[in-house]
Amino acid sequence: MRRTRVIPVLTLQNEKLVKTIRFKNPTYIGDPINAVKIFNEKEVDEIVILDITATKEKRQPNYKKIEEIAEEAFMPFAYGGGITSLNQIEHLFKLGIEKVVINSALATNLNLLREASNIFGSQSIVASIDVKKNWLGKLSVYTNSGSEKINLPLFEYVKKLEENGAGELFINSIDLDGTYLGYDNALIKNISELVDIPIIACGGASKITDFYEVMQHGASAVAAGSLFVYQGAQKGILINYPTQEKLAEEVYKKL
Amino acid sequence: MISIINYNAGNIKSIQNMLKRIGVKSMICSSAEEIEQADKLILPGVGHYDHGMKNLHQSGLIEILNKKVLEDKIPLLGICLGAQLLGNKSEEGIEKGLGWIDMDVIKFDKKKLSSSLKIPHMSWNEIKINKPSALFEGLNNDSRFYFVHSYHMQPSDKTDILTTTNYGYDFTSTIEKDNIYGVQFHPEKSHKFGMQLLTNFSNI
Numbered sequence: 001m002r003r004t005r006v007i008p009v010l011t012l013q014n015e016k017l018v019k020t021i022r023f024k025n026p027t028y029i030g031d032p033i034n035a036v037k038i039f040n041e042k043e044v045d046e047i048v049i050l051d052i053t054a055t056k057e058k059r060q061p062n063y064k065k066i067e068e069i070a071e072e073a074f075m076p077f078a079y080g081g082g083i084t085s086l087n088q089i090e091h092l093f094k095l096g097i098e099k100v101v102i103n104s105a106l107a108t109n110l111n112l113l114r115e116a117s118n119i120f121g122s123q124s125i126v127a128s129i130d131v132k133k134n135w136l137g138k139l140s141v142y143t144n145s146g147s148e149k150i151n152l153p154l155f156e157y158v159k160k161l162e163e164n165g166a167g168e169l170f171i172n173s174i175d176l177d178g179t180y181l182g183y184d185n186a187l188i189k190n191i192s193e194l195v196d197i198p199i200i201a202c203g204g205a206s207k208i209t210d211f212y213e214v215m216q217h218g219a220s221a222v223a224a225g226s227l228f229v230y231q232g233a234q235k236g237i238l239i240n241y242p243t244q245e246k247l248a249e250e251v252y253k254k255l
Numbered sequence: 256m257i258s259i260i261n262y263n264a265g266n267i268k269s270i271q272n273m274l275k276r277i278g279v280k281s282m283i284c285s286s287a288e289e290i291e292q293a294d295k296l297i298l299p300g301v302g303h304y305d306h307g308m309k310n311l312h313q314s315g316l317i318e319i320l321n322k323k324v325l326e327d328k329i330p331l332l333g334i335c336l337g338a339q340l341l342g343n344k345s346e347e348g349i350e351k352g353l354g355w356i357d358m359d360v361i362k363f364d365k366k367k368l369s370s371s372l373k374i375p376h377m378s379w380n381e382i383k384i385n386k387p388s389a390l391f392e393g394l395n396n397d398s399r400f401y402f403v404h405s406y407h408m409q410p411s412d413k414t415d416i417l418t419t420t421n422y423g424y425d426f427t428s429t430i431e432k433d434n435i436y437g438v439q440f441h442p443e444k445s446h447k448f449g450m451q452l453l454t455n456f457s458n459i
Contacts, residue, residue, distance in 0.1 A: 002372075003379055043446045045379055045401075071272050076401055076444050096268030098403075098444065121302045123375050123403050168377075198373045220373055244399075255371075 002255045005045040005221035006211060006247060008228040009202060010035060012051045012081070015065050019225055020052070021178035023130070023146035029229050032065070035239050036072045042241035046076040048101060048170070048223060052145050054082025055104045061088060063095060070096035078126055084109070089116050093124070101170060103128040104143040107150045110164045117165030126200070127166035129158065131187060132174040139187070146174045155194055162195045169199045170223070176204030178226050183214040192218025208242055208250045215255065257457060258293035261285040262314040264307045265299025265337065269443040277450050279457040287319040294329055295457070296320075300336030304360065304406070305348030307336050317353070324355060328434045330459045332390075338430065338437025339408060347406050356432055358410035368423035375405040380440075382418040382428055390417065390429070390436055392455045398448045400440035402428075407439060 010017055010032060017035055018026035029035070032049065039047055049069060054061060061082050070077055079092055080101025089100050105112055106127060117125045130142045131154060139154045150157070161169060171191060173184040181204045188201045198220035205211070205224035214222060231238035242250075257274060259267055261283045274281040281297075284290050300307050311317055324331050333341050342352045345360035352360075363374050379399045384391050391398075407426040410416055420428035420439070430437045436456070442449035 001381070005378060040446065070268065074273055074276065074444065074446050074449065076403075076441075093266070094268060096266065096272055098266065098269070123377060123405075124301070167375075196373070198377065220371075220377075 001248065001252050003252050004211065004215055004219075004255070005200075006242070007046045007048055007200065007221060007223040008039060008044055008241065009048045009050065009223045009225045010229075011225065012049055012062075012065075013053050015062065017229070018052075019178060019229055023174050023177055026052075029237055030239075032069055033072055035229070036069055038239040039241065040072065040074050042239075043244070044075055044241050046078065046221075047073060048078045048080065050101065051079075051081025055144050056147070061092060063091060066092065066097065067095040073097075080126070080128060084112070086112065086115055086119065089120065093120065099124045099126050099167075101126040101128045103130065104148075106161065107141075107143045110160060113161065113164045113166060117167065122165050122167035125166060126168045126170050127161040128170040128172065129154075129161070130172050130174050131184075142174060155190070158191050158194055162197055166197060168197055168221075169195065171199055171201055173203030179204055180206035180226065182206060182210050183219075183222075185214055185217040188214055188219050189217040208246065212251045212254055215251070256293075257281045257295045257297055258284045258290060259297045259299060260290065260316065260320070262307075262310045262316065264302055264310045265334075266301050266441075266443070267299055269441075270297060270299055270334070273443040273449060273453060274457075277454050277457075279453065285314070287316060290316060290319045290323060293323060295459070296323065296329060296331040298331060298333040298337035298340065300334060300338075300340060302336060303347060304336065304339060304345040304352075305350045307340055308348070308350035308352065311340065311353075320353070324435060330434045330456065331436065332456050333435075333437035334443070335404065335439060335441060338439055339406065341430070341435060341437050342408060342410075345406060355435055356410060356415060356430055356437070357412055358408050358415070358430065360406045361409050362406050363422070363426075364424070372423050375403055376422045377403045378422075379445075380420050380422065380428075382420050383425070384418050385416055388417050388431055389459050390431065390452060390455050393451050394448060394455075398451075400428075400438075400442065400445040400448055402440045404439055408437065
């Protein structure tokens with residue numbers, strides 16, 4: 001049976017878990033270590049933890065917190081936020097994480113990607129792209145938690161990331177973040193036709209069948225935030241994850 | 256007590272974290288003296304084959320490892336690249352492997368994979384157990400493990416193949432020969448399945 005990776009994405013602000021809507025209005029969710037412990041019990045495929053204020057505050061990754069989280073993470077653990085140098089990446093791997101997620105630094109420093117991929121292996125380097133549409137529907141890449149637009153057109157940028165050694169592309173749709181409107185399937189399809197490396201789709205997931213749909217459009221893995229931390233229309237906080245049986249029934253067996 | 260070999264090419268911390276969780280004592284060994292004392296070894300490994308072998312040579316540990324594994328016959332578990340290094344050579348590089356198992360490491364045959372199956376094989380996947388083994392006690396063909404690799408093991412002697420896994424085609428995911436074990440997947444990142452496997456290894 002072919003599987004995909006179904007990945008909860010947790011966003012971190014000042015050592016607390018928060019959830020945003022369209023990258024704004026962070027709402028407190030809880031403690032990251034508690035969440036990871038629950039995700040262990042649920043046997044999640046992988047987790048991504050993003051410190052969404054590290055770049056903005058021009059600071060280092062919070063190594064102490066990351067190490068504490070890694071000690072409880074018995075699944076592959078990818079960390080992103082504030083990564084700008086090879087030394088930082090080396091430090092992060094020594095703490096027991098498997099992958100780094102790099103976003104803002106890549107807009108001005110593709111060397112970092114190339115060197116990191118050569119030294120640590122491309123399978124451990126995830127290039128992350130935050131995409132936003134303007135009122136005419138034109139797509140642009142944003143860095144620094146969605147606050148700065150880069151000039152290079154999206155599709156050229158995507159090619160450059162692949163050429164420079166990205167192991168995977170994490171494509172996050174800013175417009176769909178926290179909205180439950182479904183993934184941007186067209187965006188994923190367009191990017192997947194340009195590159196050979198795996199694409200992780202993120203932004204907008206509202207139900208398990210969304211995973212199947214975006215995979216039909218070229219995603220190799222699926223990620224979601226709100227879906228795995230909220231429950232129901234009232235958005236009560238509840239860390240959750242589908243069972244293997246449900247994933248097999250609604251996604252894997254159809255692939 | 257499990258001794259984890261430190262040769263600057265492995266994800267040591269994750270292995271330590273999981274051993275701690277399952278209540279198995281471990282120590283990190285960087286010197287021949289420390290390895291001389293070991294009664295069970297884990298050879299971790301992430302990254303390029305040649306990088307791994309060069310680092311092993313530079314560590315100066317190969318001689319003592321040969322003695323402990325081939326003469327004293329203490330159990331050794333290679334993980335991911337650490338499993339691949341147990342063979343003769345790899346298509347990934349030009350360095351010779353440890354040569355403890357008669358096998359080559361070959362690249363996934365892209366021609367046999369459909370376009371939706373990317374390389375590396377980065378996924379949870381199931382295993383098919385070919386013969387009874389203490390390493391897979393309490394595990395079965397539904398057990399899932401986390402894989403990340405572009406190359407896979409291909410032993411010359413089919414009886415060395417303990418499990419296979421399907422990714423476009425069946426490849427060798429675990430080898431076992433006497434006291435030597437190698438897993439292509441990452442038990443330290445495979446939840447209860449990995450905990451069971453590492454518990455089993457600690458009991459061998």
